[in-house]
Amino acid sequence: MGTLWWAATPLAVAGMPVTGLALPHAAQLAHQLGARIPTSAEWEWMASGAVRRFPWGDHAPKRGHANLRGLGPGLPTPVRAHAAGRTPDGLWDVGGNVWEWTTAPWRRDRVALLRGGSYNSLAQYAECAHANDVPPGISSPGIGLRPVRDTAPTSPSSGDTP
Numbered sequence: 555m556g557t558l559w560w561a562a563t564p565l566a567v568a569g570m571p572v573t574g575l576a577l578p579h580a581a582q583l584a585h586q587l588g589a590r591i592p593t594s595a596e597w598e599w600m601a602s603g604a605v606r607r608f609p610w611g612d613h614a615p616k617r618g619h620a621n622l623r624g625l626g627p628g629l630p631t632p633v634r635a636h637a638a639g640r641t642p643d644g645l646w647d648v649g650g651n652v653w654e655w656t657t658a659p660w661r662r663d664r665v666a667l668l669r670g671g672s673y674n675s676l677a678q679y680a681e682c683a684h685a686n687d688v689p690p691g692i693s694s695p696g697i698g699l700r701p702v703r704d705t706a707p708t709s710p711s712s713g714d715t716p
Contacts, residue, residue: 557705558592558596558600558702558703558704558705559702559703559704559705560592560600560643560645560700560702561589561700561701561702562644562645562646563633563634563645563646563647563700564633564647564651564652564654564698564699564700565583565584565587565698565699565700565701566632566633569632569633569634570630570632570633571630571633571647571651571652571698572698572699573630573652573693573694573695573696573697573698574693574694574695574697575655575693575697575698575699576690576691576692576693577591577655577657577666577690577691578690578691579693580655580698580699581655581657583699584699584701587701588703589701589702589703590701590702590703590704591655591656591657591699591701591702592656592657592700592702593656593657593658593659594656594657594658594667594669594685596656596702597654597656597669597670597700598669598682598683598685600641600643600645600648600702601641601648601649601669601670601682602682602683603641603642603643606641606682607681607682607683608649608680608681608682609639609640609641609645609648609649609670609680609682610638610639610640610641610649614677615639615649615650615677615680616638618636618637618638618639619636619638619639619649619650620636620639620647620649620650620651620671620677620680621635621636621647621650621651621672621673622649622650622671622672622673622675622676622677622679622680623673623674623675623676625650625677626650626651626673627673628673628674629673629695630651630652630672630673630695630696631651631673633646633647633651634646634647635651636650636651647670648670648700649670649671649680649681649682650670650671650672650673650675650680651670651672651673651698652670652672652673652696652697652698653668653669653670653671653672653675653686653694653696653697653698654668654669654670654697654698654699654700655668655697655698655699656668656669656685664689664690665687665688665689665690666687666688666689666690667685667686667687667688668685668686668688668697669684669685669686671684672696672697673696674696675696
């Protein structure tokens with residue numbers, strides 16, 4: 555089984571998160587970039603490392619961790635504006651700023667899941683385990699995407715040294 559490569563930030567143009575895309579359009583854009591929208595379970599694993607409450611650790615967010623309601627200007631900010639909120643793996647804006655689309659292939663009700671919270675979210679929505687059910691056709695200035703790529707497993711026969 556391969557591993558996943560995660561974009562260091564939500565998809566951005568000129569440092570600002572790309573927003574306003576419904577899930578089908580976000581998936582199409584990710585595909586054009588050679589990537590895809592992560593599943594909700596993959597996103598949670600990336601955000602929490604299977605142990606953290608928030609992407610940065612277990613303590614509640616403060617100014618500098620995330621762009622959330624009461625901690626930011628009430629609109630999206632540049633994707634590298636909250637250094638204290640990076641994950642231990644160095645991923646930016648996993649909690650707050652803009653929700654991130656994820657897929658839920660096990661669901662038959664055609665509902666999509668948003669993860670991470672946005673600039674208008676309470677702190678609890680930035681918790682790694684929180685998922686927000688939404689129709690896949692919704693778009694908003696508070697919803698973006700973080701592309702993920704499947705990487706091929708390495709093997710000794712590929713020329714890599716173990």
